[in-house]
Amino acid sequence: MVALGGISILFLMLAFGLPVAFAMAVSGAAGLLMIGGVDMVMGILETVPFSTANSYEMITIPMFILMAEFVILSGVANDLFAAAAKWVGRVPGGLGMATAVAGAGFGAISGSSTAAAATLSSTSIPAMLEQGYEPKLAGGVVAISGTLAMLIPPSIALVLYGIIADVSIGALLVGGIIPGILVTLTIVLTVYLLVIQDRSRAPAGRSYTLREKFASLKVCGAMILLFSGVTGTIYAGIATPTEAAGIGAFGAFLLALRSGNLTAGTLRAALVRAVHATAMILMIMLGAHVFGTFFTLTQITQELVHWVGSLDVSPWVIMALILFGYVLLGCVMDQIAILILTVPVVLPVVLSLGFDPVWFGVIVVITAEVGMVTPPMGLNVFVVARYTGRPLEEIFAGVMPHVVAHLILIAALTAFPQIITWLPSTMRY
Amino acid sequence: MSKTRGPTGILDAVDHVFSLVAAACMMLIMLVVVADVVMRYFFAMPLAWSYDVISLYLMVGMFFFGVSDTLRENGHIGIDILQRSMPAPMRHVGEAAGYLLSAMVTAAIGWLAFQRSLSAWQNDEALSGAYLWPTWIALVPVVIGGLLLTLRNLLLTATHLRDAFGGAQSVDHAPTPNLEERI
Amino acid sequence: SPAMAQQTKLRVADSFPAGHYVVEYGTKPWMDEIKRLTNGKVDFEYYPAEQLGKAKDLLSLTQNGVADIGYVAPAFVTDKLPLSTVAELPEAFNTSCAGTNAYWQLVKPGGILDKREIGPAGMRVLWTMVLPPYQLYMGKTGIEGIDVVKGKKIRTTGAAKELAIRKMGAVPVQIPTPDVLEALSRGTVDGMLFPHSSVLSYDLQNTVKSATVGENLGSFVITYMISKRKWDQLPADVRDAMDKAGETINHNACEKTDRDEAADIERLKKAGVTMVHLPDAESAKLKDMLSSVSKEWADNLDKRRLPGSEVLAAFQQALKDGK
Numbered sequence A: 001m002v003a004l005g006g007i008s009i010l011f012l013m014l015a016f017g018l019p020v021a022f023a024m025a026v027s028g029a030a031g032l033l034m035i036g037g038v039d040m041v042m043g044i045l046e047t048v049p050f051s052t053a054n055s056y057e058m059i060t061i062p063m064f065i066l067m068a069e070f071v072i073l074s075g076v077a078n079d080l081f082a083a084a085a086k087w088v089g090r091v092p093g094g095l096g097m098a099t100a101v102a103g104a105g106f107g108a109i110s111g112s113s114t115a116a117a118a119t120l121s122s123t124s125i126p127a128m129l130e131q132g133y134e135p136k137l138a139g140g141v142v143a144i145s146g147t148l149a150m151l152i153p154p155s156i157a158l159v160l161y162g163i164i165a166d167v168s169i170g171a172l173l174v175g176g177i178i179p180g181i182l183v184t185l186t187i188v189l190t191v192y193l194l195v196i197q198d199r200s201r202a203p204a205g206r207s208y209t210l211r212e213k214f215a216s217l218k219v220c221g222a223m224i225l226l227f228s229g230v231t232g233t234i235y236a237g238i239a240t241p242t243e244a245a246g247i248g249a250f251g252a253f254l255l256a257l258r259s260g261n262l263t264a265g266t267l268r269a270a271l272v273r274a275v276h277a278t279a280m281i282l283m284i285m286l287g288a289h290v291f292g293t294f295f296t297l298t299q300i301t302q303e304l305v306h307w308v309g310s311l312d313v314s315p316w317v318i319m320a321l322i323l324f325g326y327v328l329l330g331c332v333m334d335q336i337a338i339l340i341l342t343v344p345v346v347l348p349v350v351l352s353l354g355f356d357p358v359w360f361g362v363i364v365v366i367t368a369e370v371g372m373v374t375p376p377m378g379l380n381v382f383v384v385a386r387y388t389g390r391p392l393e394e395i396f397a398g399v400m401p402h403v404v405a406h407l408i409l410i411a412a413l414t415a416f417p418q419i420i421t422w423l424p425s426t427m428r429y
Numbered sequence B: 001m002s003k004t005r006g007p008t009g010i011l012d013a014v015d016h017v018f019s020l021v022a023a024a025c026m027m028l029i030m031l032v033v034v035a036d037v038v039m040r041y042f043f044a045m046p047l048a049w050s051y052d053v054i055s056l057y058l059m060v061g062m063f064f065f066g067v068s069d070t071l072r073e074n075g076h077i078g079i080d081i082l083q084r085s086m087p088a089p090m091r092h093v094g095e096a097a098g099y100l101l102s103a104m105v106t107a108a109i110g111w112l113a114f115q116r117s118l119s120a121w122q123n124d125e126a127l128s129g130a131y132l133w134p135t136w137i138a139l140v141p142v143v144i145g146g147l148l149l150t151l152r153n154l155l156l157t158a159t160h161l162r163d164a165f166g167g168a169q170s171v172d173h174a175p176t177p178n179l180e181e182r183i
Numbered sequence C: 001s002p003a004m005a006q007q008t009k010l011r012v013a014d015s016f017p018a019g020h021y022v023v024e025y026g027t028k029p030w031m032d033e034i035k036r037l038t039n040g041k042v043d044f045e046y047y048p049a050e051q052l053g054k055a056k057d058l059l060s061l062t063q064n065g066v067a068d069i070g071y072v073a074p075a076f077v078t079d080k081l082p083l084s085t086v087a088e089l090p091e092a093f094n095t096s097c098a099g100t101n102a103y104w105q106l107v108k109p110g111g112i113l114d115k116r117e118i119g120p121a122g123m124r125v126l127w128t129m130v131l132p133p134y135q136l137y138m139g140k141t142g143i144e145g146i147d148v149v150k151g152k153k154i155r156t157t158g159a160a161k162e163l164a165i166r167k168m169g170a171v172p173v174q175i176p177t178p179d180v181l182e183a184l185s186r187g188t189v190d191g192m193l194f195p196h197s198s199v200l201s202y203d204l205q206n207t208v209k210s211a212t213v214g215e216n217l218g219s220f221v222i223t224y225m226i227s228k229r230k231w232d233q234l235p236a237d238v239r240d241a242m243d244k245a246g247e248t249i250n251h252n253a254c255e256k257t258d259r260d261e262a263a264d265i266e267r268l269k270k271a272g273v274t275m276v277h278l279p280d281a282e283s284a285k286l287k288d289m290l291s292s293v294s295k296e297w298a299d300n301l302d303k304r305r306l307p308g309s310e311v312l313a314a315f316q317q318a319l320k321d322g323k
């Protein structure tokens, strides 16, 4: 009964559009009031806020966010698409494929999906439209390619999952590499099938000499350096994820400095933007801790685990239902909020069914990718629409084939979990 | 930054100043982490203070000095699908009630942190690591962040009440997050 | 029914994962013992694994009634309970029971820590365990003498153990426990201070080369506390049961832990770790190096007008009395 009261307040506040963080803090406080009176509310509000921020391992999140800001400032990402286009531009749908490759490259040095979508919007969409690409196809491939940044390390989403689930952040980040490559190939293949189906969607582009092709690789130097500085050192066991995040931010800072784009003004703006993004995440975590304590005291999670354990169904059926639930949630909710809100409740069930926590983290992030581009709340589609001035419906329609392809890939990765768990298992300690 | 006058303008300015302090904390975290790694790998002399300074002061400062400015920027995400189909007065009343409740929670957070900080100061409390770290200082950002959030929540309550009953629907206060700041 | 009306429900909170030996040897047997002694009059809601809050917040959460009984490690709340870390100093004991029995004399009702620090914080210790003293582990070298650590980076936690590392001429490094495996293998640290049992539970036995046996380089204190406010609300027979159960658990939990320690040393040997009993001369040299750690700890507290020296003397006396 008490649990129902707290959850009702949460949903009511969410329905009125209040920030998720405050909706959780208020409904959690109300629930605690019902369970243990004023003393209990005060007891939690006294400890949780400070405790949420007072954490060393948490710096991985602001440092990855800051790294993304400096990468944008450095302009390195702008040349990625041009380089990719020179290599695959002549293949049918080549520029679309180049967009996916550039999205993967951007994702390898930045954990921000929306930043990736914004950067790709400004570079690859004009090029595709100029060559006569169908706008729907162009917008769709940019929106989906942007989501790669949250899967390929560095990934803020995977770090967040690691902190909430208490799972090795290093293993999670390394676990994102192979699925990241597979998702990239899936996007490339989807573009290819779309173009084969109707050649007019993507007129062939010009070809480049081998010399031009190799010259274009110059921009990749900085990218590869930054990628190996972060993910490479984590994989090789040279740096812990917190160290790697700090070093990554600093490396991107040096790139921004070299580019000449770094002034007192742009530095300040980048820092303040990173502060806002960090504060947004930490505030949701604060609210989730308040709500989570209330939820724990109602003992619903324990009963849920117990109930699921007593069901006479295959774990695979339950996992399918869980993943289906994530795809549905992804339609209407923000990916970060979904992670923070659901993982504490769902993970105990997942573990009790015998699934691997690293595998589950990566799978959840891939379903979150899908959520970034499904209507009505599809953040990456919003970004592409804003940057290109094209209608939302057009881009949602254009991204639909990619959503279907993603769902097939998720099914494959669920059937063969070792595709995800293999690389982390080879990490050198 | 918008150039609003009156209480809103003052609060905006204060939030902005603290967001710059938070930005400085962010920069310092990066520099301290790098310095620590360099000192450890190349000089076998890790900074004995980096762990405590970052977790106790810089992280707490970065979050609580920046959290109210984030609310000013509509940077805290919400779900606006249902809300868009509600009649405007109903939506504004609901939001006003929500922000008022939020103000109560954030006021409690700020007040409890103030009491804790005061007693830590009076009792000379300090965490012992390589050095003694006074805990009352670590709680100051929580006090300030709680206070600013409360004022901001009250301001939002007033704005929504005005819009619900005043008829002036010029501004849309629904959360429209800054897309560029999202991850 | 009247029997139901008398049922007391208590929330117990800690931060240990399922199956942890502290829980198996202490927390669960303690709850069972209370149930037995009160004929089921007391019922527990147990929240392990930081479900109600982080380890460093459990003192606050127990003080203000979110939990009724909480795991409090003084090392995590040195701002609130600085004196209570006294048993973490490298003093003259080398088993869990020796440390636990002496420490109990200080924290039990009427003991000096109860009077000077824990009582004034509104708390009461129900039972306690001082872990077997930490030993020196080296990642890639042997330990012929104590000089092998000079200039080396040694991972440790807690102020007293950090000071001990410095006294030995080494560099203390703070790294979260889950990262120790990586740090040792890539040489970020050269060694660590660790209890033998944790080496096995964190699967580090293949990453370390050698370890000392029987030394005391500092320890770690575990207590379970109740707030006085809650205590005063409990019926007299429940309080009696808690006093009795506390004595039993203090005794049993450390004994089981010490027995495991001996078995752990054998398992570590089998795993190829060189377990070193330092020669008498080296052992004496180490004790000499560390002798000033306790004094410095006490002096620093005295300077803050806290009875550091008094508490240290009481602990040393209790250790002597126990022999």
Ligand code: NA
Pocket: A106, A107, A108, A109, A110, A111, A112, A148, A149, A150, A151, A152, A153, A154, A155
């Ligand atoms: Na990424």
Ligand code: NA
Pocket: A330, A331, A332, A333, A370, A371, A372, A373, A374, A375, A376, A377, A378, A379
């Ligand atoms: Na969506």
